[in-house]
Amino acid sequence: MRDIARRGPAPPGEGACLDFEIEFYGGIVAHAPAYVDALMLLGEAYTRKGLYAEGLEIDRRLSALCPNDPIVHYNLACSYCLTSRKKEALESLERSIELGYRDLAHLVRDDDFALLRGDRSFQRLLARLGRGICKVVRKHARG
Structure with missing residues (x-):
């Protein structure tokens, strides 16, 4: 599985490329609806185009x-x-962390989570993730 960081709007002038990608990957997905890599790239293109x-x-x-x-x-x-x-964002993020997501540095900088920045549940999730990362680091440091 690809680790796609697909966040943020497209830079000016990228619209035509995104239109092409949406058409291209959309065509692939129409013929192969379970093609995960094509779906990921299509989702990335939609998001960058602002088609949330x-x-x-x-x-x-x-x-x-x-x-x-x-x-x-x-x-x-x-x-x-x-x-x-x-609510759904917090549930999905919590599921991601339960499944092993550990990139706290990326998470705290990700502008997609602007809606959650002041939310107590989001802050608790960040703290829990930070504690989990510290435990892993300590465990590996001991050998």
């Missing part, structure tokens, strides 16, 4: 196809945030 509802639908499909992939659930949480669905 479409990106969310792709992420939902991916979470059904890859229920144990922490990156898929992380991206689903991002899509829920971008569509103002706070």
Whole structure:
């Protein structure tokens, strides 16, 4: 599974490329609906184009196809945030962490989670993730 960090709007001038990608990967997915790599790239293109509802639908499909992939659930949480669905975003992010997502540095900088920044549940999730990372580091330091 690819680790796709697909966040943020597209830079100016990238719209035509994104239109091409959406058409290209959309065609592939139409013929191979369970092609995970194509779905991930299609979801990335939708999100970068600002088509958040479409990106969310792709992420939902991916979470059904890859229920144990922490990156898929992380991206689903991002899509829920971008569509103002706070509760679902927190649930998906928590699932991602349960499945092994550990990139706290990326998570705290990810603009997709702007909706959650002041939320106590989000802050508790960040703290829990930080404690978990510290335990892993201590365990490996001891050998």
